[in-house]
Amino acid sequence: MADGRLADPLEEELEEESAPRLRLSRRGIVVLGAFAAAVLGGLAWLVFYSSVLDVRDVAVQGAGDGRLTAxxxxxxxxxxxxxxxxxxxxxxVTRRVEAIPRVAKAEVWRGWPHTLQVKVxxxxxxxxxxxxxxxxxxxxxxxxxxxxxxxxPEGVPVVELRLSQQAKDASGVITRTQLVQGAVAVAAALPPEIAKRTGAVLVHSYDAIELQLSGGVTVRWxxxxxxxxKARVLQALMAQKGANFDVSAPEAPAVSG
Structure with missing residues (x-):
C-alpha cells in the first residue's frame, strides 16, 4: 500500500465481496429465455422442417455386383x-431394404448434411x-x-430329387419340401473346398443323400x-485315394475304388 502498510487479506476479501455484481432483472431473464427458445426453435425448424437439410442422395454399399443393383x-x-x-x-427404411429377397441384412444411417447411407x-x-x-x-x-x-451359380451344388419308389410312396410322411430342406442343410455343412467340388446333391430318399464331386467321386451321405x-469325417477321409466315400455312419466311414 502507499503508506507502507502490509495488505490485510481479510480487508481485500471484504472489498471483493462488496464489489457490485451483474444481476439480471426478472424481465431480463424472461427476455433471455425467449431469445434462447427462439434460437432453438429456429434450429429445430431448420433441421426438421425446412428444405435446407433435405435428402439429396441415397448412397448404397454392398450392391452393384450384377446380382443386386444400387x-x-x-x-x-x-x-x-x-x-x-x-x-x-x-x-x-431398414425393413424395406431387408424385404428385398437378396438382402440378408441392412444397416441405415444419416450421412449429414444430405445423404442417406444404406449398407447391405x-x-x-x-x-x-x-x-x-x-x-x-x-x-x-x-x-x-x-x-x-x-x-x-458357378461353384454352388445343385440339389436334385431323384426319389426312389419307396420315397415317393412315403411322401405323405416326409414331403418333397422336407427332403429339399434336408439336402440344403447337407450342402450348407460342407467345407468350402468340398462344396466347390460338389456338382450335385442327389436325394433318393430321406436316408439316401448322395454327393457327386468332380473327378467322378461319389460320397454316400x-x-x-x-x-x-459327417463333414469333418469326409474332410479327413478325402486325404486317401478313392472314388467312393461313405460317411453315412460317421463312426465307421469307408473308402473304396
Missing part, C-alpha cells in the same frame, strides 16, 4: 427418403434347387430361397443328420 435398393427405399434427413424413419449384406447361395421346370432356385445357409434363374460330424 437402383434396386433406392427403389425399395422409395419416398421414405423424401424431405429432411432428420425425419427419415431409419427403422422403416447379400445372401450367399449354398445350394441351387433344380425344379421340375428346369429352373434353379438359390437357397442360403438358413434355408431362405431368394432367387430363381435358368442356371445354377445318408440322412441329413450329424451333418457337421
Amino acid at each position: 437402383d434396386q435398393v433406392r427403389e425399395a427405399v422409395g419416398g421414405l427418403a423424401d424431405g429432411p434427413l432428420a425425419r427419415v424413419d431409419l427403422d422403416q 449384406v447379400q445372401r450367399t447361395a449354398v445350394a441351387a434347387v433344380k425344379g421340375e421346370d428346369g429352373q434353379f432356385t438359390q437357397v442360403d445357409a438358413v434355408g431362405v430361397s431368394f432367387a430363381t434363374e435358368a442356371a445354377a 445318408g440322412s441329413p443328420e450329424q451333418n457337421d460330424r
Whole structure:
C-alpha cells in the first residue's frame, strides 16, 4: 500500500465481496429465455422442417455386383427418403431394404448434411434347387430361397430329387419340401473346398443323400443328420485315394475304388 502498510487479506476479501455484481432483472431473464427458445426453435425448424437439410442422395454399399443393383435398393427405399434427413424413419427404411429377397441384412444411417447411407449384406447361395421346370432356385445357409434363374451359380451344388419308389410312396410322411430342406442343410455343412467340388446333391430318399464331386467321386451321405460330424469325417477321409466315400455312419466311414 502507499503508506507502507502490509495488505490485510481479510480487508481485500471484504472489498471483493462488496464489489457490485451483474444481476439480471426478472424481465431480463424472461427476455433471455425467449431469445434462447427462439434460437432453438429456429434450429429445430431448420433441421426438421425446412428444405435446407433435405435428402439429396441415397448412397448404397454392398450392391452393384450384377446380382443386386444400387437402383434396386433406392427403389425399395422409395419416398421414405423424401424431405429432411432428420425425419427419415431409419427403422422403416431398414425393413424395406431387408424385404428385398437378396438382402440378408441392412444397416441405415444419416450421412449429414444430405445423404442417406444404406449398407447391405447379400445372401450367399449354398445350394441351387433344380425344379421340375428346369429352373434353379438359390437357397442360403438358413434355408431362405431368394432367387430363381435358368442356371445354377458357378461353384454352388445343385440339389436334385431323384426319389426312389419307396420315397415317393412315403411322401405323405416326409414331403418333397422336407427332403429339399434336408439336402440344403447337407450342402450348407460342407467345407468350402468340398462344396466347390460338389456338382450335385442327389436325394433318393430321406436316408439316401448322395454327393457327386468332380473327378467322378461319389460320397454316400445318408440322412441329413450329424451333418457337421459327417463333414469333418469326409474332410479327413478325402486325404486317401478313392472314388467312393461313405460317411453315412460317421463312426465307421469307408473308402473304396
